[in-house]
Amino acid sequence: MNTALDRYENLLIQKRYSQNTQNIYCSYFKDFVDYFRGCDLESITKEQINAYILNLIKTRNISSSQQNQRINAIKFYYEKVIGKTKEYYDLYRPNKENKLPKVLSKNEVKSIFDACSNKA
Secondary structure: OHHHHHHHHHHHHHHHOOOOOOOOHHHHHHHHHHHHHOOOHHHHOOOHHHHHHHHOOOOHHOOHHHHHHHHHHHHHHHHHHHHOOOOEEEEEEEEOOOOOOOOOOOHHHHHHHHOOOOOO
């Protein structure tokens, strides 16, 4: 009998997800299954999932990127593995981070030009 983890991993392989995505999704889904050990995965509510994600933010200080990846890994199970209809799970997703671009200082630009041998 295939476990949920086996079915999950096999479907990722069949759908030709990248090896990196397979590793990340399987790791995050295993965490999810361990957290809800003893519960029927199909009966877990979106409120319980949101509480799980909030717990990860508080206890592990996961990044917003990891938060989104974990949500996607969970959605993959419900929508693709067990075939629930695609629906809006109303899971809380973080706002996109606005990072300033890295700007070189005048001294850094000068050192780049100084390192050039062809200054013509």
